[in-house]
Amino acid sequence: MVAESPGSDAIHRGVWTPDVANSAEAMDTVNRLMIERLRDYVPQGSARVLDLGCGVGATMVRLAHEVDGFISGVTISRVQAEIAAKRFARDGLTDRCHVICADFAELLPAEPRYDAMVAVEAVVHSPSLENLLPSLVDRLRPGGRLILCDDWMTEKDRGLAARERCLDQFRAGWRIGSLHTVAELVAMSERAGLRMVEDLDLTSYCASVGHATAWSSWPWVPQP
Ligand SMILES: C[S@@+](CC[C@H](N)C(=O)[O-])C[C@H]1O[C@@H](n2cnc3c(N)ncnc32)[C@H](O)[C@@H]1O
Numbered sequence: 001m002v003a004e005s006p007g008s009d010a011i012h013r014g015v016w017t018p019d020v021a022n023s024a025e026a027m028d029t030v031n032r033l034m035i036e037r038l039r040d041y042v043p044q045g046s047a048r049v050l051d052l053g054c055g056v057g058a059t060m061v062r063l064a065h066e067v068d069g070f071i072s073g074v075t076i077s078r079v080q081a082e083i084a085a086k087r088f089a090r091d092g093l094t095d096r097c098h099v100i101c102a103d104f105a106e107l108l109p110a111e112p113r114y115d116a117m118v119a120v121e122a123v124v125h126s127p128s129l130e131n132l133l134p135s136l137v138d139r140l141r142p143g144g145r146l147i148l149c150d151d152w153m154t155e156k157d158r159g160l161a162a163r164e165r166c167l168d169q170f171r172a173g174w175r176i177g178s179l180h181t182v183a184e185l186v187a188m189s190e191r192a193g194l195r196m197v198e199d200l201d202l203t204s205y206c207a208s209v210g211h212a213t214a215w216s217s218w219p220w221v222p223q224p
Helices: 023-041 058-066 078-090 129-137 161-173 182-191
Strands: 047-052 069-075 097-101 114-120 140-153 194-196 213-222
Touching (some): 023 058, 023 140, 047 058, 058 069, 078 097
Parallel strands (some): 047 069, 069 097
Antiparallel strands (some): 140 213, 194 213
């Protein structure tokens, strides 16, 4: 459900790292972790950041307050895009935040390229991460960063009938097209020309993990 609430507009899980005091902070954990990893990597004043699967723009607004530049977002939901646009207008951010309603697999070529791309609980919905990654690399400047916060399967999820059933329900219920292990993600990313610079496993900080998947934040940079 999407609502225009005055509280957190994030459509993602709360993450209760030890420094988190309340649910508002838990909802902001992934934004904070991404901002810490982007600040030094985007040019001040002219940074171009793209939020893939941006929901109603909650992460974009956070980025706009912390990164000096232009924040674009893409969501496949027209309703989400409309809510995000209204929010930017309300917060006086229309000159720096822009949302488009489109499939992130069909983005137009970006010129200039983005300095960074982030995606929170979004690329897991892609029907083919293997195909999506190269198209993202084409739109990322050399030395730019890609941060994916999402569900990744662990090897122990494989082979056991009960777990496979659980995963099938998860895939069907949430329209999950790209549930991969970390090893698979690393291989796909290297094929797309990316080098992993950090793997942050947040699984133990998620309040409820109803399925045996790891949730990680992944900054990537294009390979030299
Ligand atoms: C779980 S929500 C996360 C939203 C947002 N990142 C957040 O953290 O609040 C998943 C988002 O991915 C978007 N999405 C899923 N598949 C997409 C696609 N193929 N192209 C663009 N957006 C997509 C949905 O519209 C939604 O905004």
